[in-house]
Amino acid sequence: MxxxxxxxxxxxxxxxxxxxxxxxxxxxxxxxxxxxxxxxxxxxxxxxxxxxxxxxxxxxxxxxxxxxxxxxxxxxxxxxxxxxxxxxxxxxxxxxxxxxxxxxxxxxxxxxxxxxxxxxxxxxxxxxxxxxxxxxxxxxxxxxxxxxxxxxxxxxxxxxxxxGSVFAEPSCTWLEEKKLTSEIVTVSLRDWTVSREYKHGLASALDRLAESGYTVLFISMHGVPDTEAAEDIAHLMKTEPLISPSHLSLEEKAALIESSALLIGMRLHSLILAANAFVPFAAISYDPKIDSFAKELKQPVLGDVNDEKETWDPAKMNASFEHLSDEDNYAEYCTTVRFLIKEAxxxxxxxxxxxxxxxx
The missing domain is CATH 3.40.50.11930 (Rossmann fold)
Known part of the structure; x- marks a missing residue:
């Protein structure tokens, strides 16, 4: 055939x-x-x-x-x-x-x-x-x-x-060389027309995570444009995040996401790779497909970059992150992921x- x-x-x-x-x-x-x-x-x-x-x-x-x-x-x-x-x-x-x-x-x-x-x-x-x-x-x-x-x-x-994908290379050399001792929050953004409120609100929410002991790490899912979107937010942060190289392989990016305690993602397949590794996520919507996937797994959507009325309140965003740490919510999330893997x-x-x- x-x-x-x-x-x-x-x-x-x-x-x-x-x-x-x-x-x-x-x-x-x-x-x-x-x-x-x-x-x-x-x-x-x-x-x-x-x-x-x-x-x-x-x-x-x-x-x-x-x-x-x-x-x-x-x-x-x-x-x-x-x-x-x-x-x-x-x-x-x-x-x-x-x-x-x-x-x-x-x-x-x-x-x-x-x-x-x-x-x-x-x-x-x-x-x-x-x-x-x-x-x-x-x-x-x-x-x-x-x-x-x-x-x-x-x-x-x-x-x-x-x-349900299984990746042959379960490690990321770049990440291992950093010798991080704190838990990682991975952030996947994309190039999009966004508001000043979104940029400053997200930067502030990420600062709060960093101040509470997490390492904030930006990952590029589509080369230089995603890296530039990450740099826009990083420049507004008071704390210093990490930005991974855009040339990392698919396997290395999957391993990086798997090493995370939480993923904040705008790219759909950053959310899917997180789910595949049973890593909880909070989505940033720019397209109905983001809302649909987050709804199916009962994970929060922090806001829609296309909605001019969106406030991007850092306190509300951080409250969403805390919701993800609830054991019952996480158990339900894992059950749903296992079901979807079987369906796929x-x-x-x-x-x-x-x-x-x-x-x-």
Missing amino acids: HLVISGYYGFQNTGDEAILQAMVYQLRRQEPGVRLTVLSNDPVTTCSNYEVEGVNRWDMAQIRRVIRQADGLISGGGSLFQDVTSLNTLIYYTSIVSIAKFHNKPVFLYSQGVGPLERPISRLMTRRALKNVEGTVRDAQSLNFLHRMGVKGPFSVSPDPVL EKTPGLALRYFRKRLD
Whole structure:
């Protein structure tokens, strides 16, 4: 069986690379001989990292050829069908699905988050692309969104594939060299248009954590832009936080998060990696997917950077952190994470059965 995988791969985004690593591992665990070709912005690195075949995601002639020769297309994971990043993003991913359908190849959505789709043309494009497509979506919000758009395909909810990931390198040399003796609060931010109140409120809340004995450590999930977002907050802090190098590997970043007592995160996959390691988190929302994941695990959302009325009160934020230390709350959190990990393990089987059925 030969499957093509389409997603946001080869851009050095830790979250998306974690998704790809998890998908490749899960599919091969159930179908060791499956042949996988990934559409990537950096196919050479992708091939080396995951032992897959790679195609330049911008070479449409080569993409048409490989899809025509394959047995099917996996679209996902991640949030591919949305128009907040840009309309061009949506045009690209719906075009890849359309190429597969033109060649009569089955398409499977792999734990995708769907939406927001703010433009009527975006909803029309998505509705047409997903007609006669099967698969799983990442959360109930995405499933409801598909139903409201009139997409009637047989979709089910399955958590992000990164839940349940096992990383080969359980340590972070950079962190070990720091020889820290205090507990760590890891912070994952991203580049976004944010208010002065957000910056000063978060800096003050982090200072309070540092003054109470924690080491505040910023982690970059997507290279230099995330580091710059961290530096903006660090410069406003009275205490001195640590900022990890942006070039750390996926495994090292996962190990760093696993070493934490708490994660404060804006990047979705910083929250998912925290959950995967049973580390409690407090989210900072910029997109409905953040609220959805935090709600599912009953973890607090400190605020929404898009809400101009948000006060970003440091005292309220620190009260949320204290709530996470409650033993009963933590036990419930761990139980929910274990359930979601088991659910996430079902998706590769669903995908492979779907493609086998279409091949018969």
